Amino acid sequence: MIRIYNTITKTKEEFKPVIAGKVGIYLCGPTVYKPSHIGHMVGPVIFDTIKRYLKYNGYEVKLIINITDVDDKLIAESKLRNVPMSTVADEMITDYMNNLTAMGVKDFVDAFPKATEHINNIIKFIQDLIDKGFAYPSDGDVYFEVNKYTNYGKLSHRSLEQMTGEGGDTVERKRSPFDFALWKSAKPNEPSWDSPWGKGRPGWHIECSVMSRELLGETFDIHGGGLDLVFPHHENEIAQSESRHGKPMCCYWMHNGLMQESGENVKIGGRKTSSALTTEEYTKEGDIKSQEIGKISKSKGACAFRDMLKQFAPETIRFFLLSTHYRRPIDFSFARIEEVGKGLETFYRFAKRLEKITSQNFYSLNVPTNRNDAEMLRQKFEPVSTNTASISTNTQSQSKFYGIISAYRKKFLEAMDDDFNTGGAIGILFELLRELNKFIEDSKLEIAPNTESISALKYGASVLRELGLTLGLFVNQPKESENESSNELVSKLIQLLIDVRNSARQNKDFKSADKIRSGLSDLGIQLEDRTGITEWNFTK
Numbered sequence: 001m002i003r004i005y006n007t008i009t010k011t012k013e014e015f016k017p018v019i020a021g022k023v024g025i026y027l028c029g030p031t032v033y034k035p036s037h038i039g040h041m042v043g044p045v046i047f048d049t050i051k052r053y054l055k056y057n058g059y060e061v062k063l064i065i066n067i068t069d070v071d072d073k074l075i076a077e078s079k080l081r082n083v084p085m086s087t088v089a090d091e092m093i094t095d096y097m098n099n100l101t102a103m104g105v106k107d108f109v110d111a112f113p114k115a116t117e118h119i120n121n122i123i124k125f126i127q128d129l130i131d132k133g134f135a136y137p138s139d140g141d142v143y144f145e146v147n148k149y150t151n152y153g154k155l156s157h158r159s160l161e162q163m164t165g166e167g168g169d170t171v172e173r174k175r176s177p178f179d180f181a182l183w184k185s186a187k188p189n190e191p192s193w194d195s196p197w198g199k200g201r202p203g204w205h206i207e208c209s210v211m212s213r214e215l216l217g218e219t220f221d222i223h224g225g226g227l228d229l230v231f232p233h234h235e236n237e238i239a240q241s242e243s244r245h246g247k248p249m250c251c252y253w254m255h256n257g258l259m260q261e262s263g264e265n266v267k268i269g270g271r272k273t274s275s276a277l278t279t280e281e282y283t284k285e286g287d288i289k290s291q292e293i294g295k296i297s298k299s300k301g302a303c304a305f306r307d308m309l310k311q312f313a314p315e316t317i318r319f320f321l322l323s324t325h326y327r328r329p330i331d332f333s334f335a336r337i338e339e340v341g342k343g344l345e346t347f348y349r350f351a352k353r354l355e356k357i358t359s360q361n362f363y364s365l366n367v368p369t370n371r372n373d374a375e376m377l378r379q380k381f382e383p384v385s386t387n388t389a390s391i392s393t394n395t396q397s398q399s400k401f402y403g404i405i406s407a408y409r410k411k412f413l414e415a416m417d418d419d420f421n422t423g424g425a426i427g428i429l430f431e432l433l434r435e436l437n438k439f440i441e442d443s444k445l446e447i448a449p450n451t452e453s454i455s456a457l458k459y460g461a462s463v464l465r466e467l468g469l470t471l472g473l474f475v476n477q478p479k480e481s482e483n484e485s486s487n488e489l490v491s492k493l494i495q496l497l498i499d500v501r502n503s504a505r506q507n508k509d510f511k512s513a514d515k516i517r518s519g520l521s522d523l524g525i526q527l528e529d530r531t532g533i534t535e536w537n538f539t540k
């Protein structure tokens, strides 16, 4: 049973989709006026993982992320750069999509609807709200009348008295300061569309009510977004959709914690820290501050995400983002990513160890991708009684080993079933990894392998991969490890030549020995003879 923390009820509830077996998820996406930074990746990575886990549980899942491509910030940016708003949007959408592709998220998103592609639907939706008495036109604008919707505040758990309402230059057009714009009349030289209320453009909140309904229906399953969107954005979405449809907009409101600057200011070898940011990056940092997305404004990591990808592998960043429970704030610093990356490398080392012992490539292990299939398969290996308390007990017995693996698998699934606790689940992957390494040592698999122990190890590795895949981890062999293995091969070849040269010298065949030394030197490899050993290094 999967349980989800629902912001609207403030409790964890059993997950039951509107239509059995199917799940619709709508995630509020970016306003595309600047290149993405790491804060923009938090929601997509979390909800992509939720989709993967629900799919593993047998659900057919549709994940929608909207793109806000008309907005005050886009208009300001297009004026600043003196290019059409659509040019700004197109550039930033390309940047965003490239980042999502690098993160392995893009293929898991079923649609990226854009506000400008739904203008007609938006106008119709607004007209319906006017007809039903929930909205009113005023001097070319259209406002939602908050007083007409009695449940206003039910998501953010605040009453009108606790809200300040919006002031600004439109306050005179509103019946109450709490009313918010559904349609904004165009100022001169602003992009605009014809409407029954004159030329204008949609407000931000209405696009999500319209596009979620178009793609997922009037009541869908999960609505996600950052914690900063609860009020007013999601509160206003609810007011619009529920006034228009007379039924709940969605069943589960899920809000992820925001990214915040870590207190650390650690200098990392060869990597940029706060003090090492270039002027250009400082400028970008200022821009990001104004985006108000992800509270990492002063952080060292407030650079364009595409630049961050030059420093860190996408899987390292995914691992970092999922190491914290999604409802908690993510403590950001390069040092933290570095640290988390070291943890991930211990899995990569295991993959190599596995291949060395069993000739089985970890990333080619055939594993069940569906929980039911997995249960059927895994049942065969479970001992009659599995005692979780025995997990930390040392053992060399294979049947006990199967029991331990099975217990960890259960703990992992329990963590994920409990409101997608990816942080807890990753902790269990580490424990499982420790058991696998311990088994290799206890069974002396590297010294005297035997068939049963090899099968048991492969089985344990397949469970590790099965669980990792539900988090979008261990999908492909990491590039670093390919580099490392080719470096390893080079080292071995050089050592072989050194050994041949030493034999030649012992046989007084100095001609051959010199040939090897000068040949290696031509390739940029210098040999240095010391007492008893020959060391080498690259000169180029």
Ligand SMILES: [Zn+2]
Residues within 6 Å of the ligand: 027, 028, 029, 208, 233, 237
């Ligand atoms: Zn939204």
